[in-house]
Amino acid sequence: MDAMPADPRDPPAFSLSQFEWLVHRRQHEAAGRLLLLGLRRLDERHGALPAGLSEDARAHFLARWAAAVGALFADPGFQVSRDGFEQFLTLQRWLAAIFGATPFGHADHVIAALAGAMPGQGGALALSPGDLLKYCVLCVPDSELDVPLDALWAHDARAAVGLCIARLAARQMVTPSACARRETMLRWLPRKLAQLPDLRGLPTAVLHDAYMHCSYALAADKHDIKREINRLLRQRLLADGLDDMRAHPPRRARPLMLVVLEAFSAPHSLYRTHSSTLRAARARFELHGVAMSGAVDAVARTVFDRCHSLSPPDAVAQAVALARELRPDIIYYPSIGLSPLAVPLSNLRLAPLQLAAAGHPATTHAPGIDAMLVEEDTLGDASCFSERVVTLPRDCVVHVPPPGFQARPASPGVESPHPDPERPLRVAVCATSLKLNARFLATCRRIGERASRAVQFHFFVGDCRGVAHAALRRTVTAAVPQAHVHESMPYEDYLARLRGCDLFLDPFPYGNTNGIVDTVSQGLPGVCMTGREVHERLDAALFRRLRLPEWLIAADAGQYERAAIGLIDDARGRAALTAMILGNGGADALFQGRPERFGLIVEHLLAQARSAVPDIPR
Structure with missing residues (x-):
């Protein structure tokens, strides 16, 4: 089987x-168009391949696909138009996955065939102008080539910026070369975006991904890219006639809060962390949700009280029209960055008070956000x-x-759920x-090598298929x-697999919340x-709320290794910790608190926005 099914309303399957x-x-x-169709099918199916393929058949399918892509792009007769270039960059993550799933690993061998010699020698690209766009499409995050960004900018500024946006939008930046180049691009790109007058020719469909994914980098200035993305987005909104709202909302018995939802279904992490405060807020506010169709x-x-659905391609314009109709007192963003909706909207003034929460725990650099709501024990x-930071009580x-x-x-x-000393210890990474x-x-590799007992790391990766x-x-x-x-x-199978593990390691620098639960x-x-940063401190805050020992909270990689090895090597201590955790009710402490404090704090912030009032009550 070599066909990927399509929606019946769509063109034929790939x-x-x-x-x-x-x-x-x-x-x-025809080949280029069919390739784009296949990549779009992967995107719609979140990477799923034809059903019923064995492991060997899947590997064979992907190797054939990668080889055919390489043959197409290496052919001098195949040229990429500007429109095609933008489409390929939008879907580059799936080209990267196809090559990454095979022994090729990346498409550098195809680039070498294009150039006749490896590009980048002496800061110059050994590519014809016609092959430059193909080079950018194939230069996936796992590439081992040093991309001469300044030379590429001199050849074609928008191609250089588009390549960086596509690579930063990738969902897998795992290899040392990919991680190092992400840091380089995050230093280089803000200065270059500042020189562009608009977003023409850029892969704007994944711009929100580049905006959000910078949080997973290491440098202290990794969020600087958001300033220029916001500037360009606001400029486009104004050019499209979507401006700030100047009309004041009417006085109401319950002020109206319009909640911009990027993803909000019962299994989703945002529902798990933010639904309780929103439910409690209905006692004080008329609550309206707005989201893309299918997101709630x-x-x-x-x-x-009411939920409004938006549909592409003009969802942002629909959201602005809804705000003009409702005239909300408050716009609230539980997260900003998970979808193409919230990032542009956060650059407009649509209510007297506009708040964001740490659903994606990072600064926004958005001119339309008045305050960021952060739990007090997660703030570093x-x-x-x-933004102005407003802290919420730790039990809110x-x-x-x-x-x-x-x-x-x-x-x-x-004493222990897994007393067999002969089998490898199972370490969960969620x-x-x-x-x-x-x-x-x-760090995981060193832990496995230095522990006195054999270790298996079990990576449970969400939305990865x-x-x-x-x-x-x-x-x-x-x-x-x-x-x-x-x-x-x-989810039930995932919990059953977790029960078969002995301990867990949280990733860093961007840690976990629901994975800890x-x-x-x-x-x-x-x-x-x-x-x-908050995304580095959430884990420690939850550990402390759950009364886990302080030595399990590391300040650096060395402490992390020592704590992990200590936990692996000390069977009795590990069993005692398991008994303590279960005796304390597991994660029950996180299911209790005072969510009503959220509504009270927002109510006082609204009063502050209307006129001067005393400090927020705790």
Whole structure:
């Protein structure tokens, strides 16, 4: 089977055999269009491949696909138009996954064939102008080539910027070369974006991904790119006639809060962390949610007095029109960056008070955000935020277990769930692919090598299937030979697998929230690392709320390694921690609190926005 099914309303499905036939007969235009169709199918299916393929058949399918792509792009007769270039950059992550899932690893061999010599020697590109766009499309994040960004900018400024946006939008930046080049691009790109007058010719469909994914980098100035993205987005909005709203909202018995939702279904992490405060806020506010069609499920809709759906391609304009109709007192963003909706909207003034929360815990640099709401025990260095920081009580954000959640019951008298000393110790790593990086994987490898007992690392990676899983598994197991990378699975199966593990390690620098709920609810002790940003401090805050020992919270990679090895090597201590966790009710402490404090604090912020009032009550 070599066809990828399509929606019945769409054009015919992608056929690998047909694509190969077109490539080898040099029907370039038809082959390019069919390749784009195949990449779009992968994107729509989140990387899923044709059903029923065995492991060997899947590897064969992807190797054929990568080889055919290489043959197409190496053909001098195949040229990429500007429109095609933008489409390919938008879908570059899937080209990267196809090559990354095979022994090729990347497309550098195709680039070498294009150039006749390796590009970048002496700061000059050894490419014809016609091949420059093909080079950018094939220069995927795992490429080992040093991209001469300044030389590329001199040749074609928008191609250089577009390439950086596409690479920063990738969901897998795991190899040492990919991570190093991400840091380079985040230093280089803000200065170049500042020189562009508009977004023409750039892959704007993934601009929000580049905006958000900078949070997973290491440098202190990694968020600077957001300033220029926001400037260009606001400029486009104004050019499209979408301006700030100047009309004052009417006085109401309950002020109206319009909540911009990027993803909000019962299984989703944002629902798990933010639905309780929103439900409680209905006592004080008329609550309206707005989201893309399909982003809010039936359970999540019950949080709101009313939920409004938007549809592409003009969803942002629809949201602005809705705000003009409702005239809200407050616009609230539980997160900014997960979808193409919230990032542009955060650059407009649509209500007297506009707030963001740490659903994606990072600064926005958005002119339309008045304050960032942050739990008090997760705040490190407030200067990490461009916004005014308003702290919430540590027990304000009450977690909600997702459908299928089942905690492991306490078992008095049982010292350890896994007493067999002969089998390898199973270490759970719960993370999205975005949270994995070369530094964290190198630390895992050293832990596995230095522990006195054999270790297996079990990576449970959310929303990772098909070609994305195949590529990530190849990369992770190359870095950590003891790793097992699990494909996405139903939540109940995931919890059952966690129950078979002995401890967990949280990724760094971008840590976990719901992953801690899942692991601790199964009685697992673990190790985390803290830092100055909220996304580095959430883990430590949850560890302390759960009364886990301080030595499990590391301040640097050395402490992290020592704590992990200590936990692995000390079977009795690990069993005692499991007994303590289960005796304390697992993650139950995170399901309790005072979510009503959120509404009270927002009410006072609204009063402050209207006129001077005393400090916010605690």
